[in-house]
Amino acid sequence: MNPVIDRIINETGISTYYLSPMDNISEGKKIIGGRAMCAGVINDIKLIDWTTTEVRAEVKRMLSEGMPGGKFFFGTLVMPLSIPEQNIKAMLEAVREFGAINA
Numbered sequence: 248m249n250p251v252i253d254r255i256i257n258e259t260g261i262s263t264y265y266l267s268p269m270d271n272i273s274e275g276k277k278i279i280g281g282r283a284m285c286a287g288v289i290n291d292i293k294l295i296d297w298t299t300t301e302v303r304a305e306v307k308r309m310l311s312e313g314m315p316g317g318k319f320f321f322g323t324l325v326m327p328l329s330i331p332e333q334n335i336k337a338m339l340e341a342v343r344e345f346g347a348i349n350a
Contacts, residue, residue, distance in 0.1 A: 252278045265322060268293075272312040276319065286322040287313040289338065294330045299337035306341035314346070321346060 249270045255261055262283040266275045268290035279285050287309040294302060306321070313319035321342050326335075 249275050249278060256282055268324075272309060276313060276316065279318075281316060281318060284318050284320065285313065286320050288322045288324055291324045291326055291330065294334050294338065295327060297334060299333055302334050302337040303341040306338055307345045310342070310345045314348075 248264060248266050252264060252275060255264075256279070263286070264275065264279060264283055265286040265288050266272060268288055272285075272287045276285050289305060289309065293305075297305070310321060313321070
């Protein structure tokens with residue numbers, strides 16, 4: 248998505264972008280430059296095999312790259328049925344923990 252964001256913004260005015268798990272969140276946010284909302288999307292397929300520690304680390308990384316400057320939200324794609332329940336819980340707990348805005 249990152250290679251085409253600027254062109255899409257300029258030609259269409261679309262104001263929300265779901266970066267793929269293959270995109271660099273920091274780079275995408277830099278390209279968007281506050282002109283639109285940006286979603287960091289976790290790799291749902293890797294959620295099947297990751298440990299809860301790996302899930303938490305990935306969520307923390309994504310939020311630390313995406314949250315600065317605002318206009319960011321965390322997302323998922325298709326959430327395959329085979330994702331272990333403990334990984335889904337770990338993901339949601341990590342979002343609550345690392346996604347909290349400190350006042």
